[in-house]
Amino acid sequence: MSLTNWASTWTFSATEVARPRTLDDVRRTVASxxxxxxxxxxxxFNDLGESAALVSLADMPADIELDEIAATVRVAAQLPFARIAEAIDARGWALANMGSLPHISVGGATATATHGSGLGNGNLSTSVVGLDLVTADGGVLHLDRADPRLPGAVVHLGMLGVVTHVTLAVQPRYRVRQDVYLDVPWSEVLADPIGVFGAGYSVSVFGLWGADTVQVWRKTRLADGEHGDLPATWRGGTRASGQRAIVGEDTDNVTVQGEPGAWHARLPHFRFDRQPSAQGEEIQTEYFVDIEDASAALAAVRALADRIDPLLLITELRTVAADELWLSTAYRRTSLAIHFTWRRQPTEVAALLPEIEAALAPFAPRPHWGKWFAMTEIGGLYPQFAEAAALVRELDPAGRFRNDYTRRVLGL
Ligand SMILES: Cc1cc2nc3c(=O)[nH]c(=O)nc-3n(C[C@H](O)[C@H](O)[C@H](O)COP(=O)(O)OP(=O)(O)OC[C@H]3O[C@@H](n4cnc5c(N)ncnc54)[C@H](O)[C@@H]3O)c2cc1C
Incomplete structure (x- = not known):
């Protein structure tokens, strides 16, 4: 049997996955x-997760331990965000944000700085206030806010051990309404990115690079009793009635538009009970630049529109607030996230990425750790990389959790 990832863009050398049921089993599996x-x-989408042996926590207990005094929830790392969201919402609590897909595990998402959108919202890793992990020697390590290593450990790329539990900050639950504006001129985004991305709690711009207009998804956080009605026109665009798809005409898999709802049923673009996105027939790439460089960076990529659009299903632009996590793609930089959902044309996509990276080079782009990129040796993009590398060597001196990706991308 050959093992591949969700979009079959990477085939693992391992042919099976260990599925321990207890913490001791995890420790034995790692140590052996x-x-x-x-x-x-x-x-x-890439080879970040490659290893001769793989371990899944899918058969471990599905712990969700809410601490209403501390306003935290300690969850089993293998759980998808949707399961956590449903459980804490039922008790009156919420997370600060969600990614486009609620199907993704909290352990895997926070390991790679997975993000949603919002000028004031950090990525999902910034909600992490504690980690429990099994380290290379089979030992158990708990890191919390009192430990100065926590900011270096949260975005760990799988290099520090097997994370069994993640503790997340929670806040009182809230409602959100999302509205889609059609035919907003690109020129609005280029002229005033902060105005466009500041027009909601979470804002996403979707489009093609050579088009004249884009779609803007505005997600408004509502106070109690608010309905959040937005104007019929905004920045030259028109508010859509009914559901809109991100790609194509199929609106069945997107979350409800134009009606207020629970935070976890509106912040993700895709419904948990449906197949997401292009259903695996895609490749993804994403680069993060300083929001101050947004207009210039977007103009640089638009200059390649003729090369990009034939390979593209859709581009999404989002924002991520600056944070202090050593390997976070938004480390000390409120960022514009420039995302590409490619058609499944791997050879052509791989050939184009260096051109996009050259166009973005003046803006020191940081690639999404879990998507396709061509850059190598990018530790220098992270001011605290030396400390992060030292932590990796401290917890895993023999490189049990490292691989070709960590060598190529980080020199580790
Ligand atoms: C359709 C689709 C939509 C997406 N949308 C977004 C989005 O909105 N925003 C965004 O930023 N990204 C997005 N992504 C990318 C995705 O969030 C990241 O690649 C994320 O890391 C995947 O999480 P996972 O649980 O599948 O982890 P995997 O891909 O299985 O693993 C990722 C890494 O984390 C490590 N890891 C996983 N679990 C553990 C653990 N318990 N302990 C230690 N290490 C672990 C693995 O070793 C690997 O290195 C999307 C991907 C897809 C396919």
Whole structure:
């Protein structure tokens, strides 16, 4: 049997996945393997997760322990965000944000700085206030806010061990309404990115690079009793009635538009009870640049529109607030996230990525750790990379959790 990831863009050398049921089983599995990595929901697009041996926590207990005094929830790392969201919402609590897909595991998502959108919203890793992990020697390590290593450990790319539990900050639950504006001129985004992305709690721009207009998805956080009605026109665009798809005409898999609802039923673009996105027939790439460089960076990519659009299903632009996590793609930089959902044309996509990276080079782009990119040796993009590398060597001196990706991309 050959094992591949969600979009079949990486075939693992391992042919099976260990599925321990207890913490002791996890410890034994790790300690008995020379090279091993945890897997989450296999939603990364590149070889980040590659290892001779793989371990899944899918058969471990589905712990969700809410602490209403501390306003935290300690959850089993293998759980998808949707399961956590449903459980805490039922008790009156919420997370600060969600990614486009609620199917992804909290352990895998926070390991790679997975994000949603919002100028004031950090990525999903910034909600992490504690980690429990099994380290290379089979030991158990708990890191919390009192430990100065936590900011270096949260975005760990699987290099520090097998994370069994993640503790997340929670807040009182809230409602959100999302509205889609059609035919907003590109020129509005280029002229005033902060105005466009500041027009909601979470804002996403969808489009093609050579088009004249884009779609803008505005997600408004509502106070109690608010309905959140937005104007029929905004920045030259028109508010859509009914449901709109991200790609094509199929609106069945997107979350409800034009009506207020629970935070977890509106912040993700895709419904948990449906197949997401292009259903695996895609490749994804994403680069993060300083929001201050947004207009210039977008203009640089638009200059390649003729090369990009024939390979593209859709581009999405989002924002991520700056944070202090050493390997976060938004480390000390409120960022514009420039995302590409490619058609499944791997050779052509791989050939184009260096051109996009050259166009973005003046803006020191940081690639999404879990998507396709061509850049190598990018530790220098992270001011605290030396400390992060030292932490990796401290917890895993023999490189049990490292692989070709960590060598190529980080020199580790
Ligand atoms: C359709 C689709 C939509 C997406 N939308 C977004 C989005 O909105 N925003 C965004 O930023 N990204 C997005 N992504 C990318 C995705 O969120 C990341 O690639 C994420 O890391 C995948 O999580 P996973 O649970 O599938 O982890 P995997 O891909 O299985 O693993 C990712 C890495 O984490 C490590 N890992 C996983 N679990 C553990 C654990 N318990 N302990 C230690 N290490 C672990 C693995 O070893 C690997 O290195 C999307 C991907 C897809 C396919």
């Amino acid at each position: 393997s020379d090279r091993i990595r945890a897997v989450g929901t296999f939603h990364s």
